[in-house]
Structures are given as C-alpha cells and as structure tokens.
Amino acid sequence: MRGNDYFRELLGIKVVVAKDGYSKMSLKITKEHTNFVGFTHGGVIFALADCAFAEAVNFGDKRAVAVQVSINFVRPSSEGDVLTAEAKTISEGKTFALCSITVRKENKEVALFTGLAYKLLTDKKI
Numbered sequence: 527m528r529g530n531d532y533f534r535e536l537l538g539i540k541v542v543v544a545k546d547g548y549s550k551m552s553l554k555i556t557k558e559h560t561n562f563v564g565f566t567h568g569g570v571i572f573a574l575a576d577c578a579f580a581e582a583v584n585f586g587d588k589r590a591v592a593v594q595v596s597i598n599f600v601r602p603s604s605e606g607d608v609l610t611a612e613a614k615t616i617s618e619g620k621t622f623a624l625c626s627i628t629v630r631k632e633n634k635e636v637a638l639f640t641g642l643a644y645k646l647l648t649d650k651k652i
C-alpha cells in the first residue's frame with residue numbers, strides 16, 4: 527500500500543504479509559483494546575479486519591475504497607490474545623473486488639468479515 531495508515535499505527539496493528547489480493551495482519555490485544563465486559567472491543571476487531579481488507583485491495587499502485595462490509599463476531603477474545611486477520615480477494619472485476627477476511631486467535635475464528643471494494647481510477651486524486 528502506498529502512503530501511511532495512521533489509524534492502523536495508532537492501534538498497533540502489524541503487517542505480517544502483503545501481496546496483491548492477499549494480506550495478513552496481527553494485533554496483540556492490550557487493556558486499551560477492550561470493552562466494558564473485558565472482551566476485545568468490536569470496533570478494534572472490525573478495524574483489524576478492515577486494515578487487512580484495505581491492504582489486499584490496495585497493493586502497489588492499486589486504489590480501492592470499501593463500499594459495503596459485514597462482520598460476524600463468533601468468539602470472544604481478550605487482553606493478551608494475539609489476533610490475526612487474513613484477507614483474500616475472492617473475486618475481482620474492472621469495478622469491484624470482493625474479499626473474505628478471517629480474524630483468528632491461534633487457530634480459532636474470532637470474526638468473519640466480508641468486504642466489497644470499489645476500484646478507483648489510479649490517475650485521479652481522491
């Protein structure tokens with residue numbers, strides 16, 4: 527991805543792998559990432575999945591923005607857990623790219639995220 531993702535840096539998300547149509551990110555959950563019940567905040571899990579999605583569809587000179595996403599939180603996590611998000615592009619045309627992102631703690635699914643990205647013309651500024 528060209529440029530900086532300042533929000534990703536703020537949360538402490540690390541890029542493990544970045545390729546065209548594929549990425550893997552990780553985040554060690556700290557107290558600041560948790561909510562009032564002691565689980566990882568849903569917004570943090572969403573952000574981790576969203577960052578992996580963004581990297582997979584913005585590889586190299588590619589530019590794309592999310593237009594529709596959905597997420598299911600299937601298992602809780604908490605302080606001390608290391609979460610990974612693995613994003614795979616499952617379909618890509620001239621206009622849209624569809625991605626599947628799985629957030630895991632160790633080998634167990636924590637969240638399943640689906641994202642649809644709109645591909646921007648790379649010679650136009652946002």
Ligand SMILES: CC(C)(COP(=O)(O)OP(=O)(O)OC[C@H]1O[C@@H](n2cnc3c(N)ncnc32)[C@H](O)[C@@H]1OP(=O)(O)O)[C@@H](O)C(=O)NCCC(=O)NCCS
Pocket residue numbers: 561565566567568599600601602603634
């Ligand atoms: C909502 C939820 C409890 C429903 O679970 P379910 O469909 O009834 O299925 P189960 O009761 O079998 O639980 C699924 C997993 O959640 C765990 N879980 C359920 N309730 C839990 C609780 N109160 N505390 C900790 N873990 C819990 C179970 O141990 C199971 O994990 P495992 O397979 O590793 O043992 C579960 O999907 C969940 O906890 N999702 C995550 C919610 C979340 O973290 N949202 C974002 C922040 S609020």
